[in-house]
Amino acid sequence: MRKYQLCTCILMVLISQSYTISDSAISGGEKKKRCADNEYWNEKGFCCDKCHPGDKLKEKCLGPNTRSECVQCENGTYMENSNYNVNCFTCQKCTKPNSREISPCTFKMNSECGCNPGYYFKKFAGLDWTCSLCKECGRGQRKTGDCTEKQNTQCECLENHYKTGKNSCEPCVKCRAGCSHLCISSTPPNPFRSVSPTASPGMLPHVLVPVCACITVLALGVFMVYEGIRLWKKKRHSSSSSQKSSPASEDQPFIITVSLEAINESVPFTEQPSKIEQSGKLPDCVPREIKIHEFFYFVLDEVPIGRFKELVRRLEVSEQNIDRSEQDHRNCKDAHYQMLKVWSDSGSGGGSHVLPFHCIQKFVDILKDMNLASCADNIESKFLSQDTCAPH
CATH class of the missing domain: 2.10.50.10 (Tumor Necrosis Factor Receptor, subunit A, domain 2)
Incomplete structure (x- = not known):
């Protein structure tokens, strides 16, 4: 009996200890x-x-x-x-050629480096950078933007010039890209063009207006004559019915022949509305919308976690928003999703749930600049390289 009581006590102690351990784990x-x-x-x-x-x-x-x-x-x-x-x-050192320190390093902030006048700050993959010489606009070009601390000089071709190199343009001499003013117009021919081949282009409006007016008057005259004959026949038929003694010859129908050429000449006017209707048809497809959440989840699977903060910094997401995202979300992917949301909300174009294509292109270019070519190619093939039209 005592052995049984002892075993029972030992069992109760073990059970209580197990509950104590589980409670401490849960509370922890x-x-x-x-x-x-x-x-x-x-x-x-x-x-x-x-x-x-x-x-x-x-x-x-x-x-x-x-x-x-x-x-x-x-x-x-x-x-x-x-x-x-x-x-x-x-802290980083501003010791590269033509560089200077804009703000010194403190215990709470890294030093900021800039470039001397005549140079601009050019950033490479990772944290590497250099000070590059500002370019001068070349032959056949004009300046559209000055060289700044973060951007090189902006140039474009002069009017009626086309680009021949990275920093040069040449005058247009024939139809080609950038010289559209020398290309023959692709406007379809006028269906009413019935002048002789020797007529000069300046005479066309003077010839077409009288021809169109004559055809309209002729068609209207034929219609009026037809209606007059039809009403006359109807009235004559009713009068002959009331006078049974009238000769049978008076009931013979009056036949009018209309010239086939006159009818054919009015055909272009009847065909004109159909051509206008055809030109007003809607396109067969509308641009495919890229949903924001679809793009974000794909990016979270592609971009390495260790490079994500560098990516959003290049997307101009502030350090304050990055810290707030990490504080609001313990899960790493949730925090990264919030950082991407801050970037998309600060952009322009698209709806509240749609991402514009130019934003995705900018995203891909930054990934390539970070030497993440594989990630950039996967995103480009998923959202940019496929057919951007969806059925109605």
Whole structure:
């Protein structure tokens, strides 16, 4: 009996211990979810506060309601956001040829580099950049935009010139791309053109107007004569019915022959409306709309996570919006989706759920500039290279 009671007690103790362990695990998971934006989850099972911008983590907090030990970044390093990193980022040096420092590096912000007058800041893949010499507009070109810190000089061909090279244009001498004013018009021929081949082009309006007026008057005259004959025959038929003694010869129908040439001459007027109707038909297709969420989910699967912040920075998403997206969404993909949403809302064109094609083209160009050619090709083949018309 005592053995039975002892076994029962041991079993109860084991059950209570298992419930205690499961409760602590559940409560630990709930606490992890309750960590504030300025905190992070310690692997020991509680939340620790993050270090402020300009500081780095020296020692994690030792328990709940205790603070982490943070120290300021060393000279030549910085940390822009709240963090729990043990190392700060190294400040960039503005030592490249023709470069200068616009703003110095601080503990909270990286140094900003620019270029000397006559040069512009040209960025390559990753963080690489250089100061390139501003170009001068070449032969046959005119300037449309000055060289700035971030953009080269903008040039275009003069009027009646076509582009022959990267920085040169030549005068138009024959029909070609850029010289449309020398190309023969593709306007369809006038169906009423019935003048002789020797007539000069300036005489055409003077000849066509009288011809069209004559055809109209002739058609109207034939119609009036026909209606007059029809009414006369109707009236004569009714009078002959009332006078049975009238000779049979009076009931003979009066036949009018209309010239076949006169009828044929009026045909172009009857055919004209059908041609106008044909030219007013709607196109067989309408441009395919690119849904924003469809494009975003495809991009999230293609672009590497480690390169995503660099991508949205090139898309001119501010650091403040990037930080806010990371604070609002613990899940990495949700945060990246929010960053893309900020980019699309700041653009122009398209509806609230539709992304314009020029935005997608800009997106692809930036990916190529980041040496992510594979991602750019996949996005281009998915949204740009396919048929952009959808059936009605």
